Amino acid sequence: MAILEDISQAVQKGRSKEVVALVQQAIDEGMEAKDIIDAGLLKGMGELGVRFKNNEVYVPEVLMAAKALGRGTELIKGKLVEEGVKPVGKVVIATVRGDLHDIGKSLVRMMMEGSGLEVVDLGVDVPEDVIVAAVNEHKPQILALSSLLTTTMEQQSVVIEALKAAGLRDQVKVMVGGAPLTQDYSDKIGADAYAPDAYSAAEVAKAFVSE
């Protein structure tokens, strides 16, 4: 359908108004919300994500696309519920205690949402007990932890230990990321996955929920 490709292209160009108009047009033409989101909105974000991973586009383009995706999704939210369309999985994401950096986490959130995942964003400087409570409440398949600083990365390990103490560790996959992190560090603290960039994080998360 040409209009779905148009929606995908408009998302990639970050044109929110155009996305809204096209999504409305697609609704008016009687298309199913699932098709609009899968073959239009998420397809566009997915293709942009690949270009971002390949260093062909940059953060401002991703932000503009995520904004357009959000506007389009907002418009069909009600229809998605009516049709019984559910997210492909759920993620709780947070920047750990002591760390106020959020751009990396936000990029991961956007990429995950652009992959059809529901993301509960707890924000920054989140203590381990709050994260554990959120895992208990939201029952996500994935917990994603971010830290930018060498002085806060150890807090990711504290969260994992807190999950164990609460008896929740085997109920959730733990992903870690952030500038100073490495695969070795991820292995050392017992995380399930490390992702070096936002697109890879979304790919890993999708793989986890499809297991």
Add this chain to the structure above:
Amino acid sequence: MSEKAFAKAKIQPLMRDEIISLIEHKGVRRPAVCTGHWIHINELEEWKQPTLYKTIEEYPEDVVVFYLKKPALFDDTGNKYTWCDVPGADPSIGRTGSVAVDEENDIEWDVYDKISPECPDINEPTMFCNNPPEDGRYRLLWVSDGFWGRLWDYRGMTNSLFDLYEEPEHVHAVAKRVLRFFKAAIKRGVEEANIDGVSWGDDFGMQRDPFMSPEMWKEFYYPYFKEFCDYAHSLGLHTWLHCCGDCRKLIDMFIETGVDVLHPVQKYTMDEKEIAEKYGDRLTFWAGMDLQRIMPFGTVDEVKAEVRHFIDTFHRPHQGGLILTLNNRIQDNVPLENFVAYIEEAYRYSEEVGQREAKK
């Protein structure tokens, strides 16, 4: 530093003309070392401070770095030495909890539009209150956040990135405000503080790639970098840029606009050997020891090996091109012995390299 202090030091620092020669690749007696403002000893754990002060005293910096008095981010008391004099604009007023770095200071553009055009006041009498005594060494003025960094300060990072698309005129307006202030500051710096170089921070790089495309950088930042560097050069100053992260796609333009010295060539975001080989004939590096892995988590021997690696990588024999430092502000998670090892090995090995070259 006094003559007495120089006499007591374990090593004689490079003097002004030597650093100028090093930056201009005209030769130097050894690679330079300058930790500069990447360490704030008084902010580190108290028990470490005596050793740190002693180490710096024994191994005096080759470049004297000092701060321009920072204009306040917000000041609505009538003082114009501020980046924002709009009453009640400070978003931290009444804030109780912590917020993301993005939200710390962000203001809306309608608030920005109310800021007085004369802010920050370029005639502020105390602008050079941190001016250290003249002792013959090269003097570098740090003027803090630059054209892009200041946009973050006003708007937060996420908003700034949106603004590049949605508020281009405002992005230019912020850069023009910074340019006006920086130009006035360095003119006064020459007259009142005898500065030799100016340094500012604009973090364009991420772990991989710049935040924005090279085309976008050219549109928004090239003109201001060019005008500022040209002006600094006309005053006889060198321009030192701090830019964290992977900025490979921008370095050619940094050089074109007139950047003379680049800090820090952040390890693990760029390959230091590749950068040194590709740009070493046109740039001098204020190359920074890694604070993400080696300095905090490495052994003393690993720190020393890294010092030698940096000197071997960036120093150009019989030319110069290297001032060794840290890649950002040192934190308390760096063991004291690692910092001392970095300093001792930096001077020891730079002397060794200098002596080796002198024999040839």
